[in-house]
Amino acid sequence: MDRADVILEAVQRTYDAAASPQDWPGALAAITDTARGLRGFLVVENHARGSLDLCHMARHDPLHLSRFAAAAEAGMLPSWMAGMPAGRALRSSAVQVDGDYARSAFYNEVVRRNGCFYGAVAQVESTPSFRGYLTICQGQGRGDYSDADIAALQAVVPHLTQALRLRRHLGDADLRATQAEAVLDQLAIGVILIDAAARPVHLNRRAEAIIARADGLFLEPSGIAAARPDETRRLRRAVALAGAAGTATAGLDAAARAAAAGSRMLISRPSGRRPLVAAVIPFRTDAVERRGGRVARAAVFLSDPDRADTPTAAVLRDLFGLTAAEAEVAVEVGRGEGLQSVADRLSIAGTTVRTHLARIFDKTGTSRQAELVRLLMGCEQPPLAGE
Secondary structure, three states: OOHHHHHHHHHHHHHHHHHOHHHHHHHHHHHHHHOOOOEEEEEEEEOOOOEEEEEEEEOOOHHHHHHHHHHHHOOOOOHHHHHOOEOOOEEHHHOOOHHHHHOOHHHHHHHHHHOOOEEEEEEEEEOOOEEEEEEEEEOHHHOOOOHHHHHHHHHHHHHHHHHHHHHHHHOOOOOOOOOHHHHHHOOOOEEEEEOOOOOEEEEOHHHHHHHHOOOOEEEEOOEEEEOOHHHHHHHHHHHHHHHOHHHOOOOHHHHHHHHHOOEEEEEOOOOOOOOEEEEEEEOOOOOOEEOOOEEOOEEEEEEOHHHOOOOOHHHHHHHHOOOHHHHHHHHHHHOOOOHHHHHHHHOOOHHHHHHHHHHHHHHHOOOOHHHHHHHHHHOOOOOOOOO
16 A cells, blocks of 8 residues: 555544544554554643543553553643644654653653654644644654655644544544434534435434525535535535545545545525535445435535534533633623623623633633634534433
C-alpha cells in the first residue's frame, strides 16, 4: 500500500471513530502509519472539568496508556504544546532541541519508557474548554521525521479536527448499534445518511424539519439538492468523494480523495436567511440500510444558524461547572438577550446578573458577551434522558 492509500485509510478510520467510539485506537494506529511512526497518542483535555475528555494510544500496553494519561492529567505535557499553531503538524525537535527534551521529566518518566524519542505533533483541538494534542513518536535509532512524514500527517490533521467536533455532537453514541436511528433522532443537529449517488437513506428529525421548510435544501428524485445549481454540484461532488473514500485505488487519485473527504460548505437560502452549514463526511456502517436496500456511504451534518439551540442549563453545569443560577443566566445570555432583559426574565437585580456573568466568563474562558454566545452555540448537545 503506497502512502496515498495509507492517508486515505487514516481519513476513513478517523471519521468512523467519530461515529463509533470503540474505533479510536484503530483510527490512531492508521494515523500513526501515515507518518511511519512507532506509537501514536491522542489526548483531549477538558479545562472546565480539569480532566481528560479523551485519551487513546496506538500500539501500546495498558501500563503505557495509564502512565501517559496520568502524566497528561498531572500537567506534565511540555509547555510548548499549548503554544503550537492549531491544525499544523510539526516535528517536536523544531520547538525543543533534542538535548533539552532528553533532560525533561516528561521524556524520562513517560516517553522513554515507551521506547520513543522523536515526535511528530499537532494541536488538533483548541477551544476555551477543550485542548487536543496528537503525537506520533518513534525511537531515537530511527532518526527524526522527514518532510514527507510531516506532510503526510498534515493531510490527516484537518480531518481529525473535524472528527473531534463531530464526536462532541454525537457524544458517546455508537451509530453501529441496533438503535442507530433512535440515537440520530436525539441529536440537536440535522443528519442525512445518503448513498454514493446522493440519495437519502435516512433523515433524523432535525434534518426532516430543515427539508420541510424548503428553504435552501431539497430532496429530489435524483438525490439531495441545494437551491442554487452550483451548490448542488458542489454538494454532490463532496458526497461522491466521501462515498468513494473507502474504495479508492492507489496513486495520486487516492491522495486527492483523502484531501477532499470531509468537506464543509454553506447552503444559500432563497428566503435571505443566513446559509445552512453542511459538513459531508465518509460514513461506513451496516446499521442503517433502508429505502430499497441502499446503504449509507456518506453523512451530511446540517446546522441552521437562525435556529441554533442554546444548550440547556443542565448541559452548561456539566460542561463548565456552573452553579444553577449561573447556568440560568448563561442560557438567557446565549439567546442574545441584553443584561437588563435577562434580569427581568429571571426576576433578579441587574447587579446580580453582572456578578454571575463575571463568574461565567471566568469558568468558560471567555471575556465578552459576544464571545460567550459563540461558545454556547458551538457546544450544542443532544439532550440526555430526563432533560
